Amino acid sequence: MTVTDAPKIVTSRWDLDDGHTIERYLETGGYEGLRAALAKAPADVTEEVKSASLLGRGGAGFPAGVKWGFCPPGVFPRYLVVNGDESEPGTYKDRILMERDPHQLIEGILIACYAVGCSQAFLYVRGEMALAQERIAQALNDAYAAGYVGKNICGTDFSLDIVLHWGAGAYIVGEETALIESLEGNRGMPRLKPPFFPAAKGLYMQPTIVNNVETLSNLPWILTNGGAAFAALGAENSKGTRIFAVSGHVKNPGVYEVEFGVTTFRDLIYAPVYGGGIRGGHELKAFIPGGASAPWLYPEHLDTPLEAATVGKLGTMLGSGAVVVFDETTDMVKAALRLVRFFARESCGKCTPCREGTSWLEMILERILDGHGRPEDLNLLMDVADNISVGLAWPPTQTTICPLGQSATSPIASAVMRFRDEFEAYLGGPAEMTVEVKGAAFVGKPTPTVQDLSLETTADV
Amino acid sequence: MARFTDANLATALEIVSRYPIAKSATIPLLHLAQEQDGYVTDDAMEHIAELVGTTPAQVLGTCSFYEMFKREPVGRYAINICTNIACQIMGGEELLHHAEEKLGIRSGSTTPDGLFTVEDVECIAACTEAPCLQVNYRYRHRITHEEFDQLVDDLAAGRLDDEVPPHGTLARVRQHIPADRAAGVADPTVNVEPVWLAIAAAEEGGDGK
Known part of the structure; x- marks a missing residue:
């Protein structure tokens, strides 16, 4: 068992009762990363972040510094949109970061905007997170008063307004182009990429960087301690x-x-x-x-x-x-139904395979659980899933504008391939399954050893 | 009362002023309308359309997409019980059934006295604290059936009024950008390099980035 002594980079103030206040934030090293950034040229700040190899923490895991470089040169204004719409089932981190350490996020936003040259930032907080909205509003008001946000930040030429924006309940808005649609006042439906890659054509069709809350919360530490210390x-x-x-x-x-x-x-x-x-x-x-x-x-x-x-x-x-x-007490058919119902409810309805497919998956699973399933339902489930994400492969194939539809096939293929006996118990007997499945986790390939994957590891792992 | 009051109109105009394009204020203004009236009325949507420069139909289109906006009255307290995966396997569905029995209503409906609405909702980001719920978007973690009953009794008796405002009110702290500190909105139609990038580029003697 390995528990390393790595420092707490983003959760260092979680144990403090007043870690969200500007007073405590300043006492515990707050806004030092911003000062370090402002002492450098913007391009050098980007290089520092690149040297940290900070992967985006929202889900896709794209290197943050590299993403910043995708803005076309000479096209302004650029915007930063902060994705605080945390709603992926099981995920609980960005809400605490916003509630307990809002200034760390604000400082991260400032560093990113300085480096990229963004002229305005929008902090999109999930609608249901009332406390996070209150804490961020207070933190922004205090940071404006103290000269850390707004005009001529810390007495420099760097000026930036950060606008607190909040959503109203829609998982799909966590997808970056849907987030932008929502921020423009529309229904949160994803845009087609290409051409609407946010870095090129994002908010108001301008170059836009969309970064996750945890990603940005790492930046103050990286600028204070150096990218090399992070990469170590x-x-x-x-x-x-x-x-x-x-x-x-x-x-x-x-x-x-x-x-x-x-x-x-x-x-x-x-x-x-x-x-x-x-x-x-x-x-x-x-x-x-x-x-x-x-x-x-x-x-x-x-x-x-x-x-x-x-x-x-x-x-x-x-x-x-x-x-x-x-x-072992978990009913995997029920678990699969609950997860699929989530995607069916949250499908925005723009693309047919997702809108229709997720609803059919839900209905077939309900029928199975209610004891009205037919022997061919197992294959039907997998066939519908295969139509949403062809081949049930990994990385998944996509028949839709965004990845929501294919996401619904993960719990289906996992549950059917591994716990087929539980489905057959509901169906009252053996059920045929002919759909071809490619994803390694679904077909249960033997675990590769660490050596197979040629990884550098520490001795204890 | 359905169009914005004078005080809320001032708040609405302040919110609109922060965006380069007024329509971006649509969702925040829908929240403001819901805070004022407890739900979003047709008149409020017409007023919002005037304020953000669009049509009432477009405001309705946006409003109807989002789960949190109610277009008919709901209870003073909206109790949202999570039944998504982490809560499901820790008793979330049983908690929902208990709530339905305690309040005598089905999920999605409101008690006859107009006090409580109960809904089963998707993941609310408290997965390690399952089963969890929100009352008017204020969290309750790892809640037992007994604690649920106590919560309902406390709410009905007004003992939690300080902590739980009526349905519609989200954050009780608002952002205010002081005029003398504002950097200003970034107009998407004006292609100007930010001054700090231009200065850095000049110092480098290069072409900027």
Whole structure:
């Protein structure tokens, strides 16, 4: 079991009762990263962030510094849009970052806007998060009064307004182009990429950087301590630390910042300082490694490091850092139905395979659970899933504008391929399944060893 | 009362002024309308359309897309119980059924006295604190059936009025950008390099980025 002594980079103020106030923030190193950034040229700040190899923490895991470089030269104004619309089932980190350390996020926004040359920032907080909205509003009001936000920040030529914006309940708005539509006052329906890559044609058709709350919250530490110090933590392709929410059937459900890339699922689920193991008298059946959209993993995968590329080779993803643990009492057909119902409810309705497919998946599963299932329903489920994401492969194929539809196929393919007997029990007998499935996590390929994946590791892993 | 009051109109105009394009204020103004009346009225949507320069139909189109906006009266307290995956396996569905029994209503409806609306909702980002719920978007973590009953009794008796405002009110702290500190909105139709980038480029003697 490995619990490394990596510093707390983004959660250092979570234990303080007043970590959200500007007074405490300034006493604990607040706005020093901004001052360090302002002492450099904007391009050098981008280089510092690139040297940290900070991967986006929203789900897609794209390098933050590289993303910034996609804005076309000479086209202004550029905007920054902060994605605080955390709603992926199982995910619980951005809300705490906004509630307990809003100034850290504000400082991260300032650093990003200075580096990229964004003239205005919009902080989009999920509508349901009233406390986060209050804390951020207060923090912004205090930061304006103290000269950290607004005109001539810290007496320099850098000026920026940060506008607090809030949503109204729609998971799809976490998708970056839907977020922009929503911020423009519209229904939150995704835009087609290309041509609407936000860095080129985003908010008001201008170059726009969309970054996640946790991603930006790392920037003050990186600018204060240097990109190299950040990159010294973690593994080859997953640097720094990362927040994981461990929920479900563990002894200590909680939100933990761990060293990225070297900590394993076993550490996260079983270490006494993290999940503490499966609740008394029960054993692990399966776990979701990265939010509702991720294909499931099983006990044989526990020693996999929390490293993006490694988990990708298993046919799933770390996604949004949401680990949901199931013990042997879990009815996997019910679990699959609940997850599919989520995607059916949250489908925006723009693309047919998602709008129709997710609803049919829900209805077929309900029929099976109600005891009215037909023997051919198992194959029908997989056939519908295969029509939403052809081949049920990993990385998934996409028949829609955004990835919501294909995400609904992850729990279906996982549950059917691994727990077919549970479906057959509801169906009252053996059921044929002829749909061809390609994703590694679905077909249960043997776990590759760490050597197979040619990873650099520490001795303890 | 359905169009904005004078005080709320002033707030609405302040919100609109922060955006380069007024229509971006649509969702914040819908929240303001819901805070004023407890739900979003047709008159409010017409007023919002005037304020953001669009049509009432477009405001309705936006309003009807989002779960939080109610276009008919709901209870003074909207209790949203999460039944998504992490809560489902920790008793969220049982909690929802208990709530329905306690309040004597089905999920999605309101008690006859207009006090409570109960709904099953999707993940509200408190997965490690399952089962969880929100009352008017204020959290309750790891809630037992007994704690639920107590919560309902406390709300009905007005004992939680300080913590839980009536339905429609979200944040009780608003952002205010002081005029002497404002950097100003960034007009998307004016292609000007930010001054700090231009200065850095000049110092480098290069072409900027």
